[in-house]
Amino acid sequence: MPTPTDRSARIHEAAAELLRADGYRYTVARRTIVAALGDAGAPLTIPQLLAADSRLVQSSTYRNLVILEEAGVASRVVTSDDHARFELDERVTDHHHHHLICLDCGDVRDFELPAGIERSLQAEFGRASRAAMFRMERHRIDLLGTCAGCS
Amino acid sequence: MPTPTDRSARIHEAAAELLRADGYRYTVARRTIVAALGDAGAPLTIPQLLAADSRLVQSSTYRNLVILEEAGVASRVVTSDDHARFELDERVTDHHHHHLICLDCGDVRDFELPAGIERSLQAEFGRASRAAMFRMERHRIDLLGTCAGCS
């Protein structure tokens, strides 16, 4: 059975490879961001990331998140909050999921759909994309409402 | 069969009622915004709205969109663009749909899912929400990729 260390090692390896493939380096700062996102159970804002490790600098973190996103290591999660949030990409975590987004506090929790539903959705998405001559890269399913803590 | 004028009249009536219910007035500026959103086939950014009718003023338009959103007349569509986009709410258009979002140009097109899929999704969403003690208000399904014009 995989230990936390296994998981962490796999994540860093995948991240390093994705970055290298785009000509980027896997620096200390990027490794720190990936570790923080991996440890957090949910998408983090930049302030949360900076707070998670005091060695992180704001401007570099913004810059690195752009690059991590471009390389497919991290993905941006848009809530209705002021701050963008980031999580590790599915290419790194190997874990497809969706989001429960609290309209009050902006916090995000993950949930999954049964594989069967995910499959029929995928078929419908393909149909809708073709009809519109749209080249789909990914989908995003969010539930918006109020979380347990805010009700 | 409903004419464009019928549709427009229904929309304005619904908007006026929703606003009044919250103690707001249906002013000329708000009517102008609702008309522009209703005419456009897709969500509009503020610059697009301002361009659509030169009588619209930037600050008032921002303020009015906050109020229209709060009253349930308009809804905010978050793309990966710099600008927020707005469309008429389903309460006004009576038309449930989802979005194809172009990651290049930010433009948005609508699509629909078969009623059967929409129903089974709704059931799953209810299940996931209950499991997380989450009070769901609505869902959002977006396909992200490249539109016909940008490929």
Add this chain to the structure above:
DNA sequence: TTTACTGCAAAGGGTTTGCAACATG
């Protein structure tokens, strides 16, 4: 006539960028 609303201009605040020093492969 009351009170919500508007327009103008200025401030706010998350995010981006220029630049010189630094670290990575």
Add this chain to the structure above:
DNA sequence: CATGTTGCAAACCCTTTGCAGTAAA
């Protein structure tokens, strides 16, 4: 050792807000 990366601080730009005058019910 060539070049991608960092930290600092300043700039950016979408959005919000204060205020005095205006319009809606």
